[in-house]
Amino acid sequence: MEQKKIIIIGAGVVGCSTAYYLNKMGQRNITVIEQGPLFETGGSTSHAPGLVFQLGFSKVLTTLANQTVETFKELSNKDQPSFYSVGSLEVANTEERLEDLKRKAGVGRSWGMEANILTPEECAQKNSLINPDEILGGLYVASDGIAKPLRAIDEMASFAESCGTKFYGHTEVTDIEVVDGQVKAVETSAGRFEVDLIICCAGFWGPRIGEMVGVTIPLQPIAHQYVFSNDLQELADETEEVTAPLIRDQDNAMYFRQVFNGIGIGSYQHRPLPVEVSEITKYGEAKEMPSVKQFTPEDFFEKPWQDAQKLIPGLKQAGVKRGINGIFSFTPDGMPLLGESQKVRGFWVAEAIWVTHSAGVGKQMAEWIINGAPTLDLELCDINRFDTYAQSPAYYKKRSIENYEKVYDVHHPFMPPETSRDMRVSPYYIRQKTLGAYFNEKSGWEQPQWYEANDWLVAKYEKTILKREGWAAEYWSPIIEAEQLHTRQHAGLYDGTAVKKRLEVRGEGALEFLQQLTTSNMDVPIGHVTSTLMLHELAGIKDEIKVIRTAASTFFVLCTGAVEASWIKKHLPVSSRIVIQDLTAGMCGLGVMGAKASEIMYSLDPQIFVRSEWEIGRAKEVFIGNVPVLAVYDSYAGTERWEFFTTSDQGLQLWDALFEAGREYQLIPVGDRALENLRIESLSLRNGKDFWSEHDPYEVGLDHMVDLNKQTFIGKKALIDRKEKGPKRLLTTLLLDDPSIVVMGYEPVFDEGKVAGFVTSAGYEYSIGKGMVYALLSPKSVNKESELSIEYFGQRYTAKIMTKSTAMTN
Template sequence: MEQKKIVIIGAGIVGCSTAYYLNKMGHGDITVIEQGPLFETGGSTSHAPGLVFQISFSKVLTTLASQTVEAFKELSSDGHPSFYSVGSLELAETAERFEDLKRKAGIGKSWGMEAFVLSPEACARKFPSINTDNLYGGLYVPSDGIAKPLRAVDIMANFAKSCGTKFYGHTEVTGIQVVDGQVKTVETSIGRFETDLIICCAGFWGPRIGEMVGVTIPLQPMAHQYVLTNDLPELASETEEVTSPLIRHQDSSMYYRQVFNGIGIGSYQHRPLPVEVSEIIKKGEAKEMPSVKPFTHEDFEKPWQDALELIPSLTKAGIKKGINGIFSFTPDGMPLLGESQKVRGFWVAEAIWVTHSAGVGKAMAEWIVNGAPTLDLELCDINRFDTYAQSPGYYKKRSIENYEKVYDIHHPYMPPETSRNVRVSPYYLRQKSLGAYFNEKSGWEQPQWYESNERLVETYETSILRRKGWAAEFWSPIIEAEQLHTCRYAGMYDATASKKRLEISGEGALDFLQKMTTNNVDIPIGHVTSTLMLHELAGIKDEIRVVRTATSTFFVLCTGAVEASWIKKQLSVSSKIVIQDRTAGMCGLGVIGDKAIQIMHSLDPDNFAISKWEIGRAQELYIGNVSVLAVYDYYVGTAGWEFFTTCDQGLQLWDMLLEAGRQHQLIALGDRALEGLRIESFVTRSGKDFWSEHDPFQVGLGYMVDFNKPTFIGKEALIQRKARESRLKLTMLLLEDPSMVVMGYEPVLNEDKVAGFITSAGYVYSLGKGIVYALLSPEVVREGNTLSIEYFGKRYKVNIMNPSEVIVRS
């Protein structure tokens, strides 16, 4: 990458980490601007207690945390470490929590982290002060510990300075100049800085910086209670800051860490305490730093009693000091990273805890220098939020909800409670009348199953797999009945939320899409093709469906807002190509199943004569009075149509299709059964079974790559990756126990060695067994090899599917 002038706003741990790694990658001409002093800036870095619990049910967050630990270990000087590897204990006071810790230990193996489930007695040996009377046990992670971010910042900044990076403290950003959609200058209290690229690392002040360029940074600052106790007798002889493991007691929403001879205690138990950015003062305007609000003693009364119960010796110590420290929450609990689609050159690294800080800095540097990070950051991308989620009414409520539930046991299908009904399809009232159970999908209310189909449960009773335990949470046997019925007859599903709908047209549209995709998209008008988009390092950005509707007009279905924003970013400023996001104004309905052809023929014999349709065809036509784009292809492995029309005509289309299908036993089909059909049909899904860390050949999608094309993004890198021996292979496995089904992300073991992890999991009714897709080490993928899955601490045997059993349709 050519050297650009970079201005980083914020000299906390994230800003300094990003500068540090940019410098390590050979990038100079960096200026870091900080409104507070260098380097105890007054932001969250300054008061953070530094606890690093690495294992998360998110692979990306676990990896960022692990990278942060490794970085901090290296950033030590004069016997003063930036990281204390003292380990961590998560305690369980309920049977449900203890089971969740077993699950978490398994997830740790999936992500390459070592963790051990301990008895109450073993927990007490790690931290003798705790009362084990009410404990079921705990989870011990030996590589966790305490970070000292200010020490790390000092070392990073000194290295950056030696590379020519300039730091300016007590310098307030007062404005940002944007010309033709590109950042140009940063205006400050000490003068103007010209720049090609800005990285906003301003922490909870980030939204204020975003406003200067018209970019919403959807985070909510929250005050969080933390106290320091007086000395404890059992710690009286300690001379090190911390030698005992961290403790997280999620059943009481609290955590603990040693601070020399006392204990630091944090609580999420109290009422939400949101803070408006406009209320946060500058450094020096009050006794405490800006990131600290006055301690509210009444909110700590119950947490203190819980602390005394867990660590009885605290009764003799008492509280020395308490703060309400401010840090950031987002609507989905993930950081905000990357370049904004709205303004070129405006990058953000926001809503990041110390736990993930150095990992984020490394990833940001890779992204800026190489065009893509080595770690997939799609779930963190700032562009993942459509306009609906940029409303303060949406993201503030959802962020507060995330704060309230931060220590809850989270199920992957647990629906959010706040900021609902912000996007509804034209079919919403019909779906409600059929008893739809809704969850949110890209902001849309998306039916998971329909209570009106309960009658089918009795019909398929002898075939349905009854789920148990964790797999049965937020589940209904109706899901299985819908899946079975659609295979035998037909199902109609709401496709509105499933994809972003883009119309790409104008002079050069074909050449643009040829450059963007791996497959040949120079297809006849009325044809459909599936293809991949790769980033510069040949990782898969998305699998998309392209419909050619005219010579220079294409209808593109991509996964979501991140992928759509990436497509738009590839357009040059002078391009004559027009990209219209048609998502909000269009709705979609799919009809699939064995009777789909008969249903459509009975509705319109002329337009839906079978002789007129082949797989991979599309037509613009009328169904009754409704103008639709009809796309005939394989969906979740089953042939059928998806119909797209404008929202004003969607309800009429729903009624016509459902009425026409009544004689053929067509049902309204929920999202969960649709996912079950996908997995049963051996169809992989972008973002679920593969993502931007993977190339097409690792995940069985090499057939979508046409190396005869002159060029496409990532082509040269893909040739190099193809020549190298792959470290992963997407493989399908069948569980030996026909009554067993798992949920996803569990580790796969070859004897006692971790060989990979599960991506998707479901049930193949045609075979009568549970199926999983897993990313595995290639050396274990051999016919006849028996592996096992660890699920809640127990092992279940799985067999590698014979390739002849698998028919993959995309």
């Protein structure tokens, strides 16, 4: 393997984990630089209470936590364990929380984790400190526990040093040299280090390192309260640091762990306490370590302490020994910041990571650097996921603080953010507001979910509409279903501005560049539209994209988002004459779809939109009135669709022209939720929802987009190998037997009582009259066409694999 000169900045648990796994994979010539002492550096690792609750609604975070636990167990020895497997309890004080824990237990099974709902009495049996009268039940995860990161670091560092890695403590990074967009050297208080690759693992100091190379690291340090109780009578005989299960009381925004004879208590009840990076002291400049601020008792003792005593009555006699306000990093979306920056080649980031996910991140970072891709999909963690709007402190600081405030809330997948809104609006935003659009955010854009102006349609389709209840009815309106039904029968006008990134790839070599990047033949006539895939080096699907050839050496590319756009740009050779221009901000999109779509376009301009002159999968540059547009004709959701792209200054005029032309054909504005339902109903897949970079085209039924006769493309060799080995999962369509039930996504699917996979997308198929889902299942369950069941809030509902005959029969 190619040996690179690697500098890791930061010797906390993330930096040491990354060094450990790089060495395990054969990488050498690694240097770790730490501004504080080795290894109690003064960062978040040094004061972290070590609670590891692995299970969450995020598959990627759950997997990273699983890998961390496995690593820490491997690094344990009999006298100095790096992990105590004592289990955890998440308790519920409200019916809403208890229902959410049932949903979480189901998701645990989807992710391959065992989690069980317990009665209050059973919770007290697991941890006798709990007052069962204060709770309604709890979720028990036996494999959770307490991490001892400093012990793990000692083992990791010893192994790394045995492989030649050098560690420098009390060494400050003062500058980073970048030449022609590539890192070249790190200047430190101990001298200059030539580098090929830098990995920034500096924790909440990360933004300061990012500034040295002109890369924004959008995280907000926030102080968080943690106190230690005096000894409890109930724990008087304990000699081990921790034997009792951890406790998380999310209804009161608190967590608890045993610390020998006392209790450690963390609270999120207090007001946000943001800390500016410039205010954080260096090691040795404060009484305590840099990651610890002075305790603010007024934030703790008014309510949190009372709540803590109700749940654990033994605290009343014990009282509080001492408290700290420890600093942790929060991001706008609650996810870590990982990967190589698009702006500077060789500058990698592993930031905003808690101990819970630390070793898992180190493992994946090592795979990413050495193999070109991690085995786990990290799209949601990619440092490049934030467009320029989201790199402003005005955006990410407010959104990160909001994330802190809601960290223990019951999170609904359609719950809109409250802060940093109206960052991006389409040119027809004023029309959408007039029509009563209910907005959510999508890639920073204000995206209509449904329109109150369509409320009159509810009565029209009342006998057909499925009335949703409970969880499925939150952040929902029957208008969504009415828009879905009406579009199928007539036509809908939808805002496509936020749906995709819009890139122009042009110049000498553009065709060859796209041939290497995609799985299909890009050498098509001008005006042809090609739906194709991009694979990474391990043959996982990086994205499904649409490419329109607009000239001999010019291509219009529609990709999913900022991460996928950055991946395209990353593969552009340094000396290339190809220009990749991001047109997203200056261009808007509108679509007309439905049974009457072509009639509307013909009535608008019978000379341009003559159906005989258009074929499915064709694009032309035309005028609609005064507006120059790139018009694309294709099918979607089993019906005709026209998409139009123009410059933002012309967008409002385009909206008005299409809206007016559609009046006599009952054209309505359609929100994003109805569009999503139509997608599911039409068996169309979505990147990041139904498949991601862990899956290959054969597993998800997209192999028709692969041309193995092409001489080469990224991932081809690995794809052939994966094809020969056969799929690990198969994306399958299921129909729920009960016509009154819909699910939401990520629920476990059972085959004869055993977990066979999980739901990805979920909707309602009105032409059949049943709930419909896509599910990633084991090939065994798919091939024998089993009768399956889907667990939803602890209840199981029978489902069958949808076949062509099923659809035709209905």
